[in-house]
Amino acid sequence: MSRVRAALTPYALIFPGGVWLAIFFVVPTVVMLSLSLQSGNVADGFVFTWNWQSYVDGLTNYHDQIIRSLVYGLAATVIQIIIGFPVAYWIAFKGGRHKSIYLFLLLLPFLVSFVLRTISWQFLLSDNGMLLGPLKNIGLLPDDFRILATPYAVIGGLAYNFLPFMVLPMYVALERIDPRVLEAANDLYAGKFQTFLRVVLPLSLPGVFAGVLMTFVPASSDYVNASVLGGTSTTMIGNVIQNQYLVTQDYPTASALSFTLMALLLLGIFAYAKALGTEDVLEVAAR
Amino acid sequence: MTEIQAGTGAAGVAASDQVPAIELDEVVKEYVSHGEVVQAVKGVSLAIGEGEFFSLLGPSGCGKTTSMRMIAGFEEPTRGVVRLHGQDVTNVPPNKRDINMVFQSYALFPHMNVWDNVAFGLKRKKIPDGEIRQRVGEMLEIVDLVGREKRRPREMSGGQQQRVALARALVNRPRALLLDEPLGALDLKLRQHMQIELKRIQREVGITFVYVTHDQSEALTMSDRIAVMNDGLVEQLAGPREIYERPATKFVAGFIGTSNLLGGVVRAVNGASAVLALGPSDRVVVPVQGAVAEGDTVELTVRPEKITISTEQPGGDLSMVEGTVSEVVYLGTYNSYAVALAGGAEITVFQQNAHDSTTTAERGDTVWLSWQPQHSYALQ
Ligand SMILES: Nc1ncnc2c1ncn2[C@@H]1O[C@H](COP(=O)(O)OP(=O)(O)O)[C@@H](O)[C@H]1O
Numbered sequence: 058m059s060r061v062r063a064a065l066t067p068y069a070l071i072f073p074g075g076v077w078l079a080i081f082f083v084v085p086t087v088v089m090l091s092l093s094l095q096s097g098n099v100a101d102g103f104v105f106t107w108n109w110q111s112y113v114d115g116l117t118n119y120h121d122q123i124i125r126s127l128v129y130g131l132a133a134t135v136i137q138i139i140i141g142f143p144v145a146y147w148i149a150f151k152g153g154r155h156k157s158i159y160l161f162l163l164l165l166p167f168l169v170s171f172v173l174r175t176i177s178w179q180f181l182l183s184d185n186g187m188l189l190g191p192l193k194n195i196g197l198l199p200d201d202f203r204i205l206a207t208p209y210a211v212i213g214g215l216a217y218n219f220l221p222f223m224v225l226p227m228y229v230a231l232e233r234i235d236p237r238v239l240e241a242a243n244d245l246y247a248g249k250f251q252t253f254l255r256v257v258l259p260l261s262l263p264g265v266f267a268g269v270l271m272t273f274v275p276a277s278s279d280y281v282n283a284s285v286l287g288g289t290s291t292t293m294i295g296n297v298i299q300n301q302y303l304v305t306q307d308y309p310t311a312s313a314l315s316f317t318l319m320a321l322l323l324l325g326i327f328a329y330a331k332a333l334g335t336e337d338v339l340e341v342a343a344r
Numbered sequence: 345m346t347e348i349q350a351g352t353g354a355a356g357v358a359a360s361d362q363v364p365a366i367e368l369d370e371v372v373k374e375y376v377s378h379g380e381v382v383q384a385v386k387g388v389s390l391a392i393g394e395g396e397f398f399s400l401l402g403p404s405g406c407g408k409t410t411s412m413r414m415i416a417g418f419e420e421p422t423r424g425v426v427r428l429h430g431q432d433v434t435n436v437p438p439n440k441r442d443i444n445m446v447f448q449s450y451a452l453f454p455h456m457n458v459w460d461n462v463a464f465g466l467k468r469k470k471i472p473d474g475e476i477r478q479r480v481g482e483m484l485e486i487v488d489l490v491g492r493e494k495r496r497p498r499e500m501s502g503g504q505q506q507r508v509a510l511a512r513a514l515v516n517r518p519r520a521l522l523l524d525e526p527l528g529a530l531d532l533k534l535r536q537h538m539q540i541e542l543k544r545i546q547r548e549v550g551i552t553f554v555y556v557t558h559d560q561s562e563a564l565t566m567s568d569r570i571a572v573m574n575d576g577l578v579e580q581l582a583g584p585r586e587i588y589e590r591p592a593t594k595f596v597a598g599f600i601g602t603s604n605l606l607g608g609v610v611r612a613v614n615g616a617s618a619v620l621a622l623g624p625s626d627r628v629v630v631p632v633q634g635a636v637a638e639g640d641t642v643e644l645t646v647r648p649e650k651i652t653i654s655t656e657q658p659g660g661d662l663s664m665v666e667g668t669v670s671e672v673v674y675l676g677t678y679n680s681y682a683v684a685l686a687g688g689a690e691i692t693v694f695q696q697n698a699h700d701s702t703t704t705a706e707r708g709d710t711v712w713l714s715w716q717p718q719h720s721y722a723l724q
């Protein structure tokens with residue numbers, strides 16, 4: 058009896074997590090996968106026919122948007138690293154007693170709805186809005202200058218909207234560094250720059266790694282920024298999928314595109330993790 | 345007990361023709377915390393000789409770490425001068441000082457393996473690769489870590505991490521090594537083993553060691569000289585034997601080992617000794633230095649193991665006091681007696697359990713305590 062119970066214990070323990078995964082991940086994924094292989098239309102209903110055509114169509118018609126999404130996501134991620142690292146570094150090492158206040162200030166704008174925040178950027182950046190209007194009036198910028206509907210607006214919006222997800226993991230990694238380890242480096246003839254390069258940076262890499270995952274994935278599958286701040290030339294794959302579901306109501310194509318994007322992101326993540334496996338990154342930095 | 349020449353360990357210490365390895369000159373360190381100025385170090389002057397094993401000993405919070413951090417360069421003194429080999433380094437950053445530190449928590453680089461940890465300093469000094477390989481290899485041999493080069497710090501025991509920290513500092517052949525309670529995190533057995541190891545390594549490499557500890561037995565067994573610190577000041581600076589047997593102040597007497605304090609009014613001064621008035625049948629003579637006059641109050645200290653306990657009044661030139669045994673504790677190789685004197689003082693006596701032990705006083709017995717006058721010291 059007790060042996061049976063012992064054998065069952067692990068399963069009992071993973072049961073809640075398993076149910077969670079099943080309801081929120083496995084079931085929707087299976088439904089979506091089946092949907093992507095169906096044919097038909099909304100009026101007559103869809104039937105499962107192993108119809109791979111949706112994948113072929115999706116890739117043929119929308120490969121530009123897929124590539125653009127990945128490029129925008131990557132660009133936004135790079136910008137976030139460049140902006141986020143100094144911010145995280147400053148809070149972790151110079152924040153003193155007020156660290157939690159600075160973190161709160163960092164998060165404050167993000168308590169406002171994602172869509173509202175993006176729309177306010179639309180106001181700020183509009184062609185004759187608060188920012189560009191006055192500059193055009195005094196002749197600093199040509200009349201036809203614009204930011205909205207350009208890739209810059211979309212990438213900027215993506216970088217802004219997911220910034221906390223980059224800063225927080227970086228902060229956690231930096232904050233965990235023992236100041237005595239930095240003193241030890243200093244004691245062992247490393248100046249400020251060498252200490253940063255040989256100790257701070259490598260020890261912060263796990264945080265950067267996590268930050269990249271947490272921002273690149275949502276940024277490259279986002280559609281809000283492109284639809285609010287972008288134009289026809291900046292359509293991302295998220296916009297296409299949204300359009301296919303809600304407007305065209307071509308569920309199989311929308312599902313096929315979602316799956317393609319998911320597969321690409323997973324591939325990217327695995328390649329990234331393999332190339333920059335945390336241990337190895339640290340090994341390299343130790344030289 | 346045979347008398348070994350006191351202070352032999354202090355060889356080469358501050359011999360006047362030699363420049364000290366490390367010098368603190370009236371060093372003061374103030375911190376401002378919550379708007380209040382805290383003096384962590386209140387004016388410390390000391391000179392540490394080349395090749396010396398020097399300890400800073402004192403209770404927690406007395407300013408040992410702060411003093412050491414000023415020697416290493418992590419803190420700048422508020423006032424005073426720090427000299428290394430005669431050169432003023434008061435404002436020189438740690439990476440430009442030719443000394444290394446072993447941190448209390450080791451502070452190993454967690455992302456590097458043992459080899460890279462040890463090689464770190466040599467790489468920063470741009471030593472050629474071949475020489476780095478040779479020196480790191482040799483050092484790992486000295487600290488007995490050969491074969492563990494690829495381990496990460498977190499994959500090692502406390503004792504091994506401790507040795508990596510030691511190797512990482514020593515491999516640079518610094519002119520002095522600073523160790524801040526380096527054995528504090530180890531268990532007793534390992535600590536005793538490492539004390540011997542540290543001493544051996546210090547002899548082998550011949551580098552000046554400055555050793556911070558709050559453990560008096562550790563300081564006494566390892567050091568050539570000890571500075572006993574209290575509340576930001578050095579109370580006494582001397583060899584271990586002298587510190588132990590001739591504590592200069594009440595604080596030192598109390599901090600090092602068990603010691604007895606006895607106060608009395610000077611009844612007569614005979615040259616370099618004073619006779620103290622205690623009980624009517626007591627006779628206490630203590631060597632004194634400087635001006636002590638009749639009528640002054642003098643406090644003296646005498647170690648428990650220097651006192652003989654007997655049930656009959658001893659003769660000779662011994663100092664002696666009468667008292668009542670209030671406690672006897674059997675401690676294996678010796679007994680510990682607590683004896684209450686008529687004046688209210690309580691004296692601790694250690695008596696060896698030798699086979700010819702004659703006196704076996706019991707609780708409540710009236711006894712005589714006696715000691716050689718030269719084994720007692722007047723406190724400043
Ligand atoms: N950075 C600091 N800020 C304020 N007070 C400090 C600081 N460092 C040490 N102190 C104070 O200085 C005193 C001596 O500290 P420390 O040198 O660490 O003593 P020890 O090493 O002998 O235990 C303590 O009272 C401590 O609280």
Ligand SMILES: [Mg+2]
Nearest residue numbers: 405408409410
């Ligand atoms: Mg300390």
